[in-house]
Amino acid sequence: MIYQNAAHPRAAFAFFRPKLGEGRLLLPWQFGPLPHMNKPVTERGRTMANDLFNSFMTGPDENGRFGKFGGRFVSETLMPLILSLEEEYEKAKTDDSFWAEMHDLWTHYVGRPSPLYYAERLTQHLGGAKIYLKRDELNHTGAHKINNVLGQIILARRMGKTRIIAETGAGQHGVATATVCAKFGLKCVVYMGAHDVKRQAPNVFRMRLLGAEVIPVTSGRGTLKDAMNDALRDWVTNVRDTFYCIGTVAGPHPYPAMVRDFQSIIGKEAKEQMQAAEGRLPDTIIAAIGGGSNAMGLFYPFLDDTSVNIIGVEAGGKGVDDRMEHCASLTGGRPGVLHGNRTYLLQDDDGQILEGFSISAGLDYPGIGPEHSWLHEIGRAKYVSITDVEALEAFQLCCEQEGIIPALEPSHALAHVMKIAPELPADHLICMNMCGRGDKDIFTVARALGFDMSDAD
Amino acid sequence: MSRIDAKFAALAADGRKAFVSYVMAGDPDYDTSLAIVKGLPAAGVDIIELGLPFTDPMADGPTIQLAGQRALEAGMTLARTLELATEFRKGDDTTPIVLMGYYNPIYSRGVDRFLEDAKAAGIDGLIVVDLPPEEDAELCLPAQAAGLNFIRLATPTTDDKRLPKVLTNTSGFVYYVSITGITGAAEAVADDVGPEVARIKAQTDLPIIVGFGINTPEKSRAIASVADGAVVGSAIVGQIAAGKSPEEVLRFVKSLADGAHSA
Numbered sequence: 001m002i003y004q005n006a007a008h009p010r011a012a013f014a015f016f017r018p019k020l021g022e023g024r025l026l027l028p029w030q031f032g033p034l035p036h037m038n039k040p041v042t043e044r045g046r047t048m049a050n051d052l053f054n055s056f057m058t059g060p061d062e063n064g065r066f067g068k069f070g071g072r073f074v075s076e077t078l079m080p081l082i083l084s085l086e087e088e089y090e091k092a093k094t095d096d097s098f099w100a101e102m103h104d105l106w107t108h109y110v111g112r113p114s115p116l117y118y119a120e121r122l123t124q125h126l127g128g129a130k131i132y133l134k135r136d137e138l139n140h141t142g143a144h145k146i147n148n149v150l151g152q153i154i155l156a157r158r159m160g161k162t163r164i165i166a167e168t169g170a171g172q173h174g175v176a177t178a179t180v181c182a183k184f185g186l187k188c189v190v191y192m193g194a195h196d197v198k199r200q201a202p203n204v205f206r207m208r209l210l211g212a213e214v215i216p217v218t219s220g221r222g223t224l225k226d227a228m229n230d231a232l233r234d235w236v237t238n239v240r241d242t243f244y245c246i247g248t249v250a251g252p253h254p255y256p257a258m259v260r261d262f263q264s265i266i267g268k269e270a271k272e273q274m275q276a277a278e279g280r281l282p283d284t285i286i287a288a289i290g291g292g293s294n295a296m297g298l299f300y301p302f303l304d305d306t307s308v309n310i311i312g313v314e315a316g317g318k319g320v321d322d323r324m325e326h327c328a329s330l331t332g333g334r335p336g337v338l339h340g341n342r343t344y345l346l347q348d349d350d351g352q353i354l355e356g357f358s359i360s361a362g363l364d365y366p367g368i369g370p371e372h373s374w375l376h377e378i379g380r381a382k383y384v385s386i387t388d389v390e391a392l393e394a395f396q397l398c399c400e401q402e403g404i405i406p407a408l409e410p411s412h413a414l415a416h417v418m419k420i421a422p423e424l425p426a427d428h429l430i431c432m433n434m435c436g437r438g439d440k441d442i443f444t445v446a447r448a449l450g451f452d453m454s455d456a457d
Numbered sequence: 458m459s460r461i462d463a464k465f466a467a468l469a470a471d472g473r474k475a476f477v478s479y480v481m482a483g484d485p486d487y488d489t490s491l492a493i494v495k496g497l498p499a500a501g502v503d504i505i506e507l508g509l510p511f512t513d514p515m516a517d518g519p520t521i522q523l524a525g526q527r528a529l530e531a532g533m534t535l536a537r538t539l540e541l542a543t544e545f546r547k548g549d550d551t552t553p554i555v556l557m558g559y560y561n562p563i564y565s566r567g568v569d570r571f572l573e574d575a576k577a578a579g580i581d582g583l584i585v586v587d588l589p590p591e592e593d594a595e596l597c598l599p600a601q602a603a604g605l606n607f608i609r610l611a612t613p614t615t616d617d618k619r620l621p622k623v624l625t626n627t628s629g630f631v632y633y634v635s636i637t638g639i640t641g642a643a644e645a646v647a648d649d650v651g652p653e654v655a656r657i658k659a660q661t662d663l664p665i666i667v668g669f670g671i672n673t674p675e676k677s678r679a680i681a682s683v684a685d686g687a688v689v690g691s692a693i694v695g696q697i698a699a700g701k702s703p704e705e706v707l708r709f710v711k712s713l714a715d716g717a718h719s720a
Contacts, residue, residue, distance in 0.1 A: 063591065073560060073587040075516045077612040077637055080619055219522055225513065232515045237638035239614055337561045337587065338513060350534040351565025353512045 056303035056380055059371065064253020064341075067377060069370035072252045074340045077236045086254040088159050093261070098154065105150050106265065109183070110140045112147075114266075116273035116431070121401045129424035131417060132282070133434040134270045134298065137407065143436035144266060144294040145176035145247060151262035153180045156243035163187045163242045167231040169196055169224035169290065170362030170409070171203025172436055173247030178212035188212040191231045194222035196361045203440050221355050224365045228339055248291025249369030252340030256369050263297025270431055271301050278429055284309040284420075287433040288413040289383070290327065290363035292372045294435035299381060309382070312372060313413045315363035316385035317356070327356030328385040329368040330376045343370040359388040359448060360408035362436070390415040392448055395438065407436030408444065460553040460581045461606050461629040464503055465664050465685070475686025476501055476677070476717035477666055478710055479557065481508035481524035482541050483533030484697055490528070492703040494545050498552045500707045501714025504666075505545075506584070506688065509538050509558030516586045518641035520691040523698060535562045535571070539578040546579035555582040555608060555629075560596065568596055572603040582606035582629045590622045597626050610634050611657055620660055630664040631657060633684065638669070641691030645670035651683035674716030681720035689713050 059066040072082055092098040106112040115135045123131045136144040156164060164186050168174030174190040181188035190207055194216040197204050207214050220226035235244045249256045249263070267285075274282050285302055287295035289312040302308045317326035326332055329344040336345040338353055346354040346366035358364045375381040386394075391408055394415035398406045406414060413432050421430060438445070446453050458466070468475050478497055483490050497505050510528040514521055542554055556575065563571045563585065575583070583600055590597075590609070597607040606629030614637060615623050624631065633654060635645035645667065654665045667680050668688030681687040692713070696706045 072589060072591050074589060075586050075612075076589050076610045076623065077516075077614050077634065079589045079591065080614045080616065219519060220512065220526075229513055229515050233518070233639045236516060237642065239637050337559075337564050339515070340587070342564075345561075347561070347565065349565075350536075351562035352510075352529060353561070 056375075057300065059374065060253060060257050064257070066256075066371045066374035069335070069343050069373040070253055070256055070341050071370075072340065073337050073342065074252045075236060077239060078232075078252070081239055082252050082254075084159070085155070088155055089254050089258050092155055092158065101154055102151060106147070110146050110150070111138065112265065113269040113273070114138050116270055116277060118277070119402050122398070123421070125397070125401050126418060126421040128422040128426065129284070129420070129428035129430045130426060131421060132274065132277070132429065132431045133404070134266060134431060136266055136294065136433060136435045137404070137410070137437035141172070141176045141179050142439065143172040143176070143407065144263060144297060144433070145173045146179065147265055147297065148247070148259045148262040148293060149173070149176040149180045149245060151258070152243070152245045153184060153186070156186070156245070157184065159243065161241060161243035163189070163238065164245050165189045165191065165231050165234050165242055166245045166247060167191045167224065167227040168247060169193070169227070169364055170360065170407070171196065171200040171207065171440060172362060174212070174214070175203050175206050175210070177245050177247075178207040178210035181212065182210045189234065190214050191217050191227040191234070193224055193227045194218045196224065196227070199444060200361055200440055201443070223355060224361070225339070225353065225355075225367075232339070248293040249296045249371060250291045250339060250341055250343065250367060256341065256371055259293050260296040260300055260369075260371060263293050264300045266294065266297035266433060267299060267301035270298060274429065274431060280429075281305050281308055282429040282431040283307070284311060284428065284430045285432075286311040286313065286413050286417060286430060288313050288363065288409045288435065289368060289372065290315065290360075290365050290409065291367070292369040294433050296369060296371060298431075298433045299375070303380060310375070310380065311416065312381055312383045313416045314368075314383060314385045315356070315358035315360055315412055316387040316390075317358045319387055320385050324354055325357040326385065327358045327363050327365060329366060330372065330383040331385050333366070335373065338367055341370045343367050343373045344376070359391065359444065360412065360441075362407070362409040363412065384416055386412040386415040388448070392445065394418055395445060404434065405438040405442070406434060407438045408441045410435050411438075459604070459606055459629065460551060461504065461555075463551070464553050465630065468503060474681040474684070474717050474720045475503045475664065475666060476681070476714040477504040477506055477668070477686055477688040478502045478693055478713070479506040479508060479688060479690030480693060480697070481510060481521065481528050482538040483510060483528035483531055484508075484524040484694065485527045486531040487533065487537060487541065489703060491541055491544055493697070493706055494541065495548060496703060496707040497710060498549055500711040501718060502552070502710060503686070504553045504555060506555045506557045506690070507538065507542060509535060509556055509562060511559040511562060514559060516639055518639040518691060520641040520694050520698065524694045527698075535566055539574050539580070542578040542580055553581040554579060555584055555606075556580050557584040558586070560585050560587050563596065568599055572600055572605065576603055576605060580605065582608050584608045584610070584632060586610070590625065593626055601626065601628060608632055613637050613653065617656065620657065624661045624663070627661075627663065630666050630685070631661060632688070633657060633665050633667045635667050635669045635671070635680070640669055641695075643670050644672070645676065645680055647679040647683050650680060654684045674712045677713045677716035678720045681717035687717045
């Protein structure tokens with residue numbers, strides 16, 4: 001049965017026991033009310049540190065590991081920088097002025113909190129569970145990416161870095177990075193696979209308007225993973241003045257934890273908004289996963305609420321089978337080491353990395369954040385896959401039923417909602433992260449549906 | 458005494474600097490690559506660095522990345538790379554071979570099985586770019602226990618505070634990366650490298666070999682003169698990429714080796 005709570009034997013996470021009073025971190029939802037929130041932080045968040053009970057929220061350990069996943073698999077040139085970044089982030093994390101700056105920008109620049117919206121017609125259409133959408137597509141720049149970028153750029157400024165580099169797949173992270181760099185007057189260089197430059201042309205133009213230099217990556221096969229390789233090469237070359245703003249919960253420690261913490265504002269808000277709307281926790285939370293940052297952001301504040309089912313949706317491309325034309329690292333890959341961390345990867349028998357395949361450029365990555373790999377192995381979250389065809393169907397349904405044009409990435413999550421909602425009772429609350437808007441995807445979708453854009457009347 | 462230690466002892470006795478060459482195993486194909494590797498000792502190469510192909514060589518420039526792609530397209534794997542070493546060993550039992558690459562193919566094979574196979578193939582040392590001291594438990598410690606040298610990179614960003622951590626558990630030699638950057642990009646500058654080598658020497662008795670950004674006999678000589686030896690990779694691989702025959706490639710290697718040996 002899908003909707004029973006995932007099993008999580010104590011033995012599996014006993015090593016994550018929080019140590020009493022030792023470096024216990026104050027994360028955003030543990031501070032107390034945010035400026036734009038009128039609900040107090042739940043008691044649970046505060047009592048956690050005092051209970052020697054098992055928690056899913058204490059990772060990573062001091063070596064950057066979530067269980068066996070994560071770590072710091074980088075060349076020596078980068079190691080000192082990674083350590084100094086970690087040090088700087090540890091300081092910032094408990095610095096009220098850091099979070100005050102974040103919240104000010106989240107509120108006035110990004111437009112947070114994003115609404116939690118009851119999708120009434122979609123709920124009626126599917127005829128089962130009550131469906132809520134967390135509207136992170138309404139953020140400035142059109143996706144959740146900016147939540148994290150703001151945090152990293154503020155850190156970069158604190159570290160005295162003057163040049164920001166980023167990799168991007170769909171272009172959303174690149175646009176968010178270019179945006180925040182423009183706001184702060186920082187030099188911005190974005191690496192983007194040559195293939196993605198073509199299929200996400202509107203975002204390439206946006207980045208250039210915002211003053212960023214977009215470098216099409218032709219090394220390897222010119223996709224997101226190659227863009228990440230080239231960004232790492234740039235970083236290793238310009239290590240002294242450059243900050244690498246990673247767009248997802250992957251890479252060497254502390255990136256997976258840091259990006260998660262910045263994105264956790266999504267889940268923190270959703271929890272309080274659901275409380276306000278329904279007086280209780282959701283029963284199921286669900287999000288699409290490429291690297292997994294929007295999903296980690298939604299999931300993390302709910303990890304210890306074990307009544308909540310957590311579902312991550314990977315891109316199944318043309319189907320998760322031996323042809324490997326998909327990006328489902330967890331459902332179709334195995335553990336390996338790439339881009340600074342150990343995690344599930346698409347790879348061949350020799351440990352060579354395979355190219356993913358998805359209609360959605362934002363999910364087209366052969367790896368996944370290490371914390372997801374850990375949640376998968378201990379069973380706290382469940383991971384499924386959705387094909388291109390199913391995602392396209394969900395994309396259209398969302399347009400028709402709710403007047404929301406979703407990005408192809410959350411269309412994958414929505415397609416899974418379409419599968420499960422009809423089987424669930426009317427009092428089952430689903431919260432899905434609508435992590436991006438679909439303006440950037442209309443050309444891809446038009447092509448896939450055989451619609452000729454040059455003949456639009 | 459390991460082959461690497463024996464080689465440095467012999468070089469020291471002769472008062473000579475070491476010349477280390479890098480080629481990618483299986484580039485452009487297995488047979489050509491084997492012919493080149495077999496010819497390296499006669500061309501003056503003291504230590505062979507054998508590249509293990511990987512799809513995502515994050516610390517390498519386009520020259521090495523393309524070499525890896527050529528090798529993979531020609532069917533190279535970790536197993537075939539070890540076969541190539543085995544084949545070489547049949548005719549040469551003294552020239553050390555250092556396998557250089559990235560961790561995932563090794564992790565994928567399984568560390569214990571890999572170490573056993575590498576040892577049997579006559580591999581003497583490992584340079585695994587994405588395994589810093591923080592991840593020593595992964596491969597470095599098991600490799601040392603299995604009798605393989607684990608050679609670490611020290612870089613311009615490795616400050617004095619961090620250097621002891623990098624030197625701990627390093628054996629065979631220390632590979633000093635002359636630039637912050639990727640292979641085959643910027644040029645190494647002997648005047649910058651000299652003081653850095655002295656800084657590392659103050660903390661270790663291991664030989665210091667310098668690589669990255671060395672591409673001519675003159676540069677090879679200049680760098681070797683301020684260290685215990687020089688490594689050339691991309692410049693040699695570039696010759697292979699240009700379709701030069703093994704004889705032509707080895708002639709170029711000899712000119713580089715002569716450069717280092719004249720230091």
